[in-house]
Amino acid sequence: MTYDLLVNGKKYVVDVDGDIPLLWVLRDTIGLTGTKFGCGIAMCGACTVHVDGVPVRSCVMPVADAAGKPITTIEAIGETAEGARVQKAWLDIDVVQCGYCQSGQIMSATALLAANPSPTDDDIDAVMAGNICRCGTYPRIRAAIKLAAAGR
Amino acid sequence: MIKRIFAIPLVAVLAATGIVAGMGSLQTYAETSDGGALKSVSDFGPIADTSARSKAIFEEASRVITHPRCINCHPATRSPTQGEDMHPHVPLMNASQSSLGPAGLICSTCHGAENRPVVGSRMKSIPGNAHWSLAPASMAWQGLTVGEICRQVKDTSRNGNRSLADLIRHMGEDHLVGWAWHPGEGRSAPPGSQETFAALIDAWVSTGAECPD
Numbered sequence: 025m026t027y028d029l030l031v032n033g034k035k036y037v038v039d040v041d042g043d044i045p046l047l048w049v050l051r052d053t054i055g056l057t058g059t060k061f062g063c064g065i066a067m068c069g070a071c072t073v074h075v076d077g078v079p080v081r082s083c084v085m086p087v088a089d090a091a092g093k094p095i096t097t098i099e100a101i102g103e104t105a106e107g108a109r110v111q112k113a114w115l116d117i118d119v120v121q122c123g124y125c126q127s128g129q130i131m132s133a134t135a136l137l138a139a140n141p142s143p144t145d146d147d148i149d150a151v152m153a154g155n156i157c158r159c160g161t162y163p164r165i166r167a168a169i170k171l172a173a174a175g176r
Numbered sequence: 177m178i179k180r181i182f183a184i185p186l187v188a189v190l191a192a193t194g195i196v197a198g199m200g201s202l203q204t205y206a207e208t209s210d211g212g213a214l215k216s217v218s219d220f221g222p223i224a225d226t227s228a229r230s231k232a233i234f235e236e237a238s239r240v241i242t243h244p245r246c247i248n249c250h251p252a253t254r255s256p257t258q259g260e261d262m263h264p265h266v267p268l269m270n271a272s273q274s275s276l277g278p279a280g281l282i283c284s285t286c287h288g289a290e291n292r293p294v295v296g297s298r299m300k301s302i303p304g305n306a307h308w309s310l311a312p313a314s315m316a317w318q319g320l321t322v323g324e325i326c327r328q329v330k331d332t333s334r335n336g337n338r339s340l341a342d343l344i345r346h347m348g349e350d351h352l353v354g355w356a357w358h359p360g361e362g363r364s365a366p367p368g369s370q371e372t373f374a375a376l377i378d379a380w381v382s383t384g385a386e387c388p389d
Contacts, residue, residue, distance in 0.1 A: 043293075063297075064294060064295075064296060064297060065294050065297045065299050065302065066285075066286035066302055067266060067267065069267075072285075078282065078284065078285070079280065079281070079285050080284070080285055080286075081285060081286050084286065084288075084292050084294060084302050085288065085292075086288075086292065089288060089289075132280065132281070135280045135281075136279070136280035136281075138280075139279030139280045140278075140279050140280060147278065150270050150272070150278040150281065151278050151279075151280035151281040152281075153267045153268045153269075153281070154267045154269075154281050154285065154286075156267075
């Protein structure tokens with residue numbers, strides 16, 4: 025079956041089964057490989073994208089559920105005001121170690137700031153608890169979110 | 177809280193295996209109820225005393241209310257539990273005032289309108305419902321006795337201002353309540369069915385809605 029996907033402002037018509045996770049359509053069908061596969065069960069956050077402006081774990085969201093809704097991935101998050109500030113803060117703090125989880129971290133951090141422009145430590149922890157980093161970059165992630173928030 | 181998030185990499189530094197360890201209690205259950213049957217209303221007929229019958233009926237209905245599929249989202253704190261052993265939700269979630277999670281990590285980040293099967297994992301599916309959310313703080317059940325739950329359920333200041341008739345309708349027709357009997361592969365269902373459960377609630381109300389001590 026074909027589905028119309030609106031990804032990063034561009035329309036794609038994909039011919040896939042409706043129950044395929046959005047992640048695999050983004051990566052394998054459309055070719056946007058910035059979004060990463062981590063656990064496959066919505067436990068690690070590496071696959072986070074925004075659908076209708078809300079963060080979702082694309083590894084468990086059937087593509088049929090995302091059809092027709094605006095989808096934003098790491099490739100275009102820098103085009104949003106919050107995303108641009110987050111990415112700049114990520115560079116300024118030098119957050120990244122191995123980098124594998126960072127697409128998801130940035131997508132979640134951007135969603136946090138879009139919903140809550142001045143998050144407290146508790147606010148940051150509550151939202152970012154859903155994104156795991158094996159390298160343990162959590163202190164730098166929190167510092168970068170605070171820096172991005174201050175840069176409004 | 178801060179310590180908790182930073183503790184995650186320490187206990188789960190091997191992230192994937194750490195996650196699996198956190199879900200070690202997950203077992204394979206059939207989707208359909210393996211919780212057995214609920215007693216029917218007629219089974220309580222021999223109890224001559226109406227008050228005693230009402231209490232006994234609620235005790236039977238509490239087999240559903242206190243089942244993990246129901247009580248996991250009626251926690252004592254604002255954080256849900258999960259699984260058959262009611263361990264803390266992974267990842268740690270705080271439902272916040274909205275009962276839908278903090279802005280930026282709401283329930284629907286992971287939970288869809290329907291159960292979502294997953295492959296290649298000991299966890300067979302992600303549970304879902306269009307109204308997926310935590311019960312309000314006033315409806316916390318974990319840690320309460322059956323009698324305490326009973327008194328809370330019919331207290332309009334704590335039950336969402338529901339009348340007894342509303343309770344029958346809620347228990348019998350609400351599709352988030354009904355989800356419990358269709359929890360998705362990998363989860364047990366409570367005993368009986370939504371219909372038999374609602375019939376018990378109806379009979380409990382009609383016998384005076386008495387609460388066990």
